[in-house]
Amino acid sequence: MPLLEVKDLRTWFPVKRGIFSPVRYVKAVDGVSFTLEKGEVLAVIGESGSGKTTLGRTVLRLIEPTGGKIIFEGRDITHVPEGMLRWYRFSTAMIFQDPFSSLNPYHTVQYILEEPLILRGVPPKERYEQVVRALEEVRLTPPDDFLKKYPHMLSGGQRQRVGIARALITRPKFVVADEPVSMLDVSIRAEILSLMRSLQSKYGITMIYITHDIATAKYLADKILVMYAGKMVEYGPFKDVIKEPLHPYTQALIEALPDPDPANRFKIRKVPPGEPPSLINPPSGCRFHPRCPYIIKGKCEKEEPKLVEIKPGHLVACWLY
Numbered sequence: 001m002p003l004l005e006v007k008d009l010r011t012w013f014p015v016k017r018g019i020f021s022p023v024r025y026v027k028a029v030d031g032v033s034f035t036l037e038k039g040e041v042l043a044v045i046g047e048s049g050s051g052k053t054t055l056g057r058t059v060l061r062l063i064e065p066t067g068g069k070i071i072f073e074g075r076d077i078t079h080v081p082e083g084m085l086r087w088y089r090f091s092t093a094m095i096f097q098d099p100f101s102s103l104n105p106y107h108t109v110q111y112i113l114e115e116p117l118i119l120r121g122v123p124p125k126e127r128y129e130q131v132v133r134a135l136e137e138v139r140l141t142p143p144d145d146f147l148k149k150y151p152h153m154l155s156g157g158q159r160q161r162v163g164i165a166r167a168l169i170t171r172p173k174f175v176v177a178d179e180p181v182s183m184l185d186v187s188i189r190a191e192i193l194s195l196m197r198s199l200q201s202k203y204g205i206t207m208i209y210i211t212h213d214i215a216t217a218k219y220l221a222d223k224i225l226v227m228y229a230g231k232m233v234e235y236g237p238f239k240d241v242i243k244e245p246l247h248p249y250t251q252a253l254i255e256a257l258p259d260p261d262p263a264n265r266f267k268i269r270k271v272p273p274g275e276p277p278s279l280i281n282p283p284s285g286c287r288f289h290p291r292c293p294y295i296i297k298g299k300c301e302k303e304e305p306k307l308v309e310i311k312p313g314h315l316v317a318c319w320l321y
């Protein structure tokens with residue numbers, strides 16, 4: 001049994017312009033499906049506004065889904081009321097993008113780490129021991145140097161280590177990490193991602209890693225799900241997708257990676273120009289068609305492509321296949 005199954009998930013936000021105008025929807029997540037076995041990491045990739053954060057928050061049931069199903073450990077939790085979600089809250093955690101605003105500035109590191117344990121009724125002595133161990137695990141050592149500090153006394157990287165320690169201190173089974181390194185200095189990103197990978201594999205945590213930067217996914221991802229304008233356009237094992245990206249959008253994301261070879265620096269790349277489309281009024285047919293270099297006129301702008309399995313576990317939604 002997979003740890004997490006997400007089927008045709010939809011999260012639409014109603015928007016109303018005036019009293020008499022009809023309600024329209026921002027279709028932030030529009031038909032996303034994937035499966036995660038225990039200990040697997042799924043990277044969710046896409047440009048800003050493609051619905052990645054909404055997907056992560058919906059799966060954590062921080063946003064009410066509009067449709068589809070979320071099944072965790074075989075239990076359908078899609079619309080379970082908050083009062084009955086305690087066990088799910090205790091099994092899950094989130095690592096946030098912004099380590100500057102996600103930690104309470106008035107609390108010490110010790111309290112920030114203790115708080116989730118207090119909520120779970122862990123006695124004080126055990127709490128202290130777990131906090132010290134958590135600081136050691138995220139390499140904030142010696143722990144005594146950090147216990148009494150406040151977030152503003154730490155660097156960005158140190159704060160994100162506290163954020164990771166806080167998310168993992170309760171040993172969650174499933175974690176959503178939303179752009180955890182995008183606000184950090186480039187020089188420390190790899191270190192933080194490697195730390196996350198080592199803790200994730202040590203504790204067999206199942207994880208969704210959200211990023212707009214496909215290059216950072218290599219540190220963590222077993223699988224990859226590429227989102228464009230609320231839709232999943234490609235999904236499969238990380239190695240297969242990177243080696244042979246099928247969707248023109250995935251190909252563009254991979255080509256847009258900085259090339260370490262200076263000889264290739266001035267090579268013209270196939271990055272499709274333009275902006276991600278509006279989610280209130282998305283393009284007809286394939287949502288990517290206005291930017292696609294391989295558009296099939298008369299088809300792509302009219303009919304929406306369905307996901308098809310090209311190789312075992314490797315799916316793409318594109319009329320080229």
Ligand SMILES: Nc1ncnc2c1ncn2[C@@H]1O[C@H](COP(=O)(O)OP(=O)(O)OP(=O)(O)O)[C@@H](O)[C@H]1O
Pocket residue numbers: 013026028046047048049050051052053054055212279
């Ligand atoms: N509560 C809300 N009400 C209305 N629209 C929303 C709400 N939350 C998100 N949206 C819209 O949903 C779309 C997807 O947003 P989301 O934050 O999920 O994208 P993202 O891919 O995570 O982008 P980013 O990387 O910029 O966070 C955006 O158009 C956003 O404006």
